[in-house]
Amino acid sequence: MVDDDISYPQQSSLPSLELCELSRLEAKYIACVHTKNPILDLVTLHDLISQVAEHGLDWSARTCLVSMVCALGAISEEYTHAYTPDRISGSCLPHDEAFKYWDIAMKRLGFVIGQNNIESVQCLCLTGELTIELSLPKSILERMDYPYTFPFPPNIDRELVVGEDIHGERRTWYYYLAEIACRHLINRIIEATQLKILDPSAAGIERMLRDLEMFETQVNDWYLSLPPSIKFPHPFGTIQPLEDEINQLLRARYLGIRELCCRPFVELVINYDLSNMPSELLAKVGSIASQGLQYCMFRLQAVPPQYRHHGLWFQLPNSTTCALVLLAADRARHELQPNAIEHLKMPQGWREQILTTHDLLAGYWKSRQGSVWAYFQVFQWALDGCITSL
Template sequence: MSAQDLSTVMSTPEANVSEFTPSIEMVTTRKKRPRPADLHTETERMQQTRTAVACDACRISKTRCDASRPSCAKCQKRGRRCLYPDKDPSSVFEILGGKILKAIEDQGQLIANLSVQGGLSNNSTNGHPPEPHDLHVDETGDEIEAHSRKDVLSTPITASDDILKWNVFPADEPIRTLPASVFSAKMNPYSNEISHLSPERILELRDIYLSKFEPLTPFVDNETFDDFVLEVLRDGLKDSVSSCFVLSIFALAAIWGNYPEDERRFTSNAENGSPTRTVAVPEHRFKESSIYFAMAQSRMSYALQDDSLLGVSCYCLMGSWYWYNFEPVQGWKMFRTASMLWETYHQKQTLGGSERSQQELSLEQRLFWTCMKAECEMRYELPNLPLCTLQDSQFSFQLPSFPSEAPTSRLFVCHARDRRNCAPTAFYYFLAEISLRRLLNRARNAATKLSPNLDSSGARMVAEKFTQLEEQLQRWLECLPPCLYFNLPPDSLPSEAEPELVKLMRERYVEVRELLCRAFLYICVHDHATQLTIPQRRLYGAKASLGLRLNAYRIETEKPFYRHCGSWIACRVRFNHALCLLAAARAKNLDTESTKFIEIPINWQDYVIKVKDRLDTWSDQGGGIEQLSVTLSWLASQSF
């Protein structure tokens, strides 16, 4: 399977099926079977596409009726009174039949599209390709698409501060999990220094970026990058957007570690000199990277004024650097600015109507998804940040295509072996992760319906939605290409030689699956009035138990001390997993009927302690991690 094929299979379905190839979400979206009441309502609403084919007399005698009005020929000949039913009994089946035939025709067209050179090009992206939700009676296609692309302000089961509001936790938490200092930038001690890069170091940094960072987020045009590297080798750094771009990449490359190394080390405590463990970036890496980053910052005005995609890339790179250094809000500012620059670029191109290369179109798509994913990711834990404006963009939501082979400059052929080997997997990961992000947005939207006061009927409606999302997640899993296959959690542990992209894909899957189960834990924990039926308690308890097993699995299998751009968010998510284990234990101690069927992992306290140790180790990096550690210690002392 080529990268173009996967882009076709995983593309976002939105407008005319005849013009677009199917997406992973078209495969994953489960159509809900209409209930009789829904069909009756729909039949009344819809205009009849045909009259009744037979009068009552002809129906009873099973003779052919010409359906003439006011009397058919048979009744007129026999002198009978000719009566037609007010509604055609077959109209319900006709409606469904038409939809089924339409779905079959659409699927035939989709298969035909797939056979045309591995899928159509991105030139025909004037509309939004549709998803086959014709039989989905709860939501319209527009509503489903809106829930896929948009995140929500907050839900009772996502952000740490929202989970701490569950009624099994004390109302007086000892400290806020997000201090005001998170919103301030850290001081760069090397902001006034300048580095003179040697040609050898330039090539080393280039290779580090292409082999270690770029496969995780392929939003840089590598041919353009190589051109700029040649420019720096030939003419040196300039006050330009291209030099800002190169320096931003070098800042990331210089600070990046080696997967999957445990980066903990001992250092002296500043107060008493005793040895303490830290995962701070080694000084030589941090210094070199900080110098490059400061040099890039001095050229940010050129990136801000740039009207191409280069300025967008610069701010995405800077945002990634801030995240690596546990400055989440500063990183969000960069991605927010990148989104603004992308929107400006897109509006200019829309009005100008000039021809652009497939390479540029692909980069535009990749940067769109990179910016939107980054903003949504940060708002997952900081829901008070403003919504991402790109989710309301009129940009076609088709996913990006990628070259069948990773392009590389002839001059650097000997330096790009690692990237050529991992490029297809990186493209697959990028597309699959975007599709999973859309499913996660739908899950978060469904979670807004959760309430501490749900009755049996309300709980059933929410449960049906989450069960549907579970089915979509299973379809997503079945569509993964072989290069991203992983041992299925929680029953199978990951392989020892698991590649980094496979690890990230597996962890993304667990994140979504656990969140879907967390909804059932919330329902069970808050059912103090015993409004759930016994079958509901049994079913929801089983799903909540699976979620707790996934919490334990994620804590056990993660590489917690390998540093990457998502390490800050990972600390908070693991804190949330520990909160779920604590919530279940505290609810079980209340001995309510709704928690009778919840099974907590036997050694659940050990997993909470592991999270506590993790937070302690990362606490000197800032970002509010120390506050998480204090809060978890306080809760654990009341629960163990």
Template sequence: MTTSLQHLLQNVVEPESPTPEANSTVPGVSAPASTSRKRPAPRGTAAYPRRRAVKACETCRSRRTRCDNKKPSCSFCEKVGAKCVTGPTDFSSFDPASLVIIERLDRIEQFLRSEPSDESTAKESTRKEQDSPANIDSPVSNPPNGPDFSTFTIETVLSWPVFQNRFDSRLDLKALLNHEVLDAPSAIVNSPIENFLAKDLEPGAYTRLLNTFLKHVHPANPILDVSLLCQYVQQACINGIQWDAPSCLVLLVCALGSIAEAFHSQHQSNSMFSRNSSSFIMARSYFEASQKRIGLLLSRNGILEAQCFFYSGVYLMTLQQPMAAWRFFVQAAAISQGFDFPRKYQQSENKGLTGARHDRVSQESVYWTCLKSELEVRMELSLPGFGLQDLSYPTSFPSPPLENLEEDAARAWYYYLAEIALRRLANRVLYNLFQNQEEGRFPRISLMVDSVIAFEKQAADWMTSLPPMFSLATPEAEDDVLKFVLRGHLLDCYEWMYFPFMLEAINYNRRDPLLDEYTTKGLAMSVERIHKNKPGFYHRHHGAWLMLRSCTRSALILLAASHSEYVQDLVPEGWKEAVFSTMDMLRFWEDEVGDARDRLQILTELMSDLGYRM
């Protein structure tokens, strides 16, 4: 690089002297006497015309005052806090030599920008090495090349050295998810959908499905204005289903209301029993009718349109179709990126506009929910962000609703805020891991201990901050679905904290008393995750597939430890029961979920290696 730079500098041409034609006296010809008595002109007068001083900034020009051209801001702009903008430099009055020099300097600048120096690279490396727990409270920013979510998936655990490449041919998650579930044929589904809607939707059916939706689906994502939703349903009862966004939302509410169930419901021996039930067949009809209308919403960017795409994703997640669901979450998140609630917030505060504040609350809640759902599914699928935020969340929480909330609405809102706070903690944990990993390993594992201690304290503070209705100190058997989900997300945080220690110890024998402490915590957390998620093993909801994945990952980590020669003394009690429970869960879903069937086979093989059979 130094040689190239010297070459650029050496090639700067010397300024040319003024041409003969530019002088008033031609060599070899005597000048008139009158001319010889004049004072000689300064050298280069004709070739180097005088030029005006540097232009004033736009602010000073508009005021018609002198500008001192200080950089980056002139004195006046600095004093009044104005943005100091200077128009592009006019080179038309520059002499030829100056133009050549400017051109060469531009080339040198471009060269330096294209090839950063070793010194700057070293500084960047030093900065990464010096990352400390003091920074873990900072807002999350994305790694330069984007976060590698695959580090923490089932597929990565299956590729660990402890398994000796035996599962390398079974790492294609997308191929497994392409497994097509054949639902039972139905006369309703095979008939024209519009005929079904016109004939079979009674006001009583609308009301029943709406109530089920509000009881079992809405609390997990309280992004709808319930009174406005009831108006949409009432209009559908009176005028029928139209070809607009409100009717699309009503159909999605009916679809979800048809398949929603209570948390502690009794279940059959296999998930396909419910898939082939009449309620699921009806739900399918509602959903297909909604999809005939959702294409009309693609060119719009309102709150209602984002809600329709979001609940389409929720329906597909409930049917264990994460790839299809993710596409809808992406579209919902893309719409919400265009919301203007930061600007409207300032306007509404200044003007005291209740309607504007209400719109802002709705926009914020939809924005947060779409962002959270898209990120959760994308992380598990190891998909790129496509321009959406990877790990960065807005710095503020959503604004609370303006009206006084009833008990159920207040509960949903507290859950919503608690989940967002926990998601932020999870993102900080993940970003800390991304900063410290190199090619799937954590070479500076000892330096991560202080960060983990700080994260543990943040998790404890989060639990302390929960309102009594969401206290996690109560027995798990008393949990409703909201507390169940919060427990699961908290376990995610802990398992990610300890993941690097388990990876390094199980596969590479990174052992010492301090590292063993966190490896032991991680393995114990894997057992605890499976135990605490067991009440929801057979519950169908839009986070069920994510629960299947996280519990299966925990079971595989326990089996990896049991197969490793390095950590036999750290394997916790109860690990076998935890793995068998996970196998029961996968067996329930195997006919419906393509990756569940394959992962069940893998767990069975690994348990057989250890002499355990079912």
């Protein structure tokens, strides 16, 4: 959760365990969560929901899993690509209902950890994984050789229940596999030492350019491999959030990878003296850095209205980062240094987009506290020190 400074009281009453209410939350979970993370078998889940409604709560992993599903179904919001008045509001979120189900699940997690079954693993996956935010040593699991790059999809052509169509389930798995492939590519980019500025010389930059070409080829191959049902249009000009959530999420991944590949070149231009570099190399670095700024712009333009979803924790700092990169580039352009800055071009309309992003974050966090509030404070600090009038 992003509101770690807010304490929620322990729930003194149980939530509804009526079948109609559990089924409503199950359907909402499927629509808002399962379509992006299909780790549960829906036929089995439907049976577990019916069992809890009929027999009540026990201390099993199955009860924990049902409670987790209901909590996520209660707190999640459906995707919308259009901005509406008062869309961003903490008061409209059903926190109380969600935390009642979460309280049930939380009391059973200790038992779940000690059990060796599929429901226990599913519970721990749905609980959330935030260790990426902590400065801890990497798990030994990251050094294990897993023989399969991708999971095997289920038999989607079988008869499904709870109103789910075969086309929707197949499309969910297309997205899930595309997301995994994208994650593999991001990991390779992050681990690539050639894209890190270890040697800001002409030879070092040439090595960076070769790696950039390799990763751009890989992301292009990824895009071309997308099935038509989940493929999104290439970004061009001024972009808007897409109507379909899966297309929107995959495009966000694509824009993020493109921007990540170009970011070292933005850093080269604004932080290093490249005056001794050949003019052709300076022009190439400046062009790639300009592309990176354009992808920062695309990432900000593509942000949909804020809603509760599984990627919100990462989306907020990503938006802040892109805004700060644009502000840093503008500041560097006003510092007369003999480097590639003269080849750097700011995206059209970037000032207006910075203010739009600022207002979006301010509106979302105006009634909240928590660790993500620090992102907005850094954003505000950067705006206060901005050289260009916004």
